[in-house]
Amino acid sequence: MVLTFSLSLQKNIMETYKCSKCGMSVNATCGKCNAPLVNDVLKLDDGREVQVSKCPNGHGKIKSPLCCGEDMSCAI
Numbered sequence: 001m002v003l004t005f006s007l008s009l010q011k012n013i014m015e016t017y018k019c020s021k022c023g024m025s026v027n028a029t030c031g032k033c034n035a036p037l038v039n040d041v042l043k044l045d046d047g048r049e050v051q052v053s054k055c056p057n058g059h060g061k062i063k064s065p066l067c068c069g070e071d072m073s074c075a076i
């Protein structure tokens, strides 16, 4: 029972980003500490919002991966 639970938990962590159109998922992790990136929103000067991914341990942030011309949304 314990083993089954930890396996399903691992799968949830791996599927970090998912495209809402084609269903493709991307596992985005920090290059320094290997932690799964978390979703964040960056506000631009012109008022637009950009979806970004950042390291939960403060190693920096990147723009969210694109698929089918749209930002992939975070599955967590």
Ligand SMILES: [Zn+2]
Residues within 6 Å of the ligand: 019, 020, 021, 022, 023, 024, 067, 068
């Ligand atoms: Zn797609």
Ligand SMILES: [Zn+2]
Residues within 6 Å of the ligand: 030, 031, 032, 033, 034, 035, 055, 056, 057, 058, 059
């Ligand atoms: Zn990191």
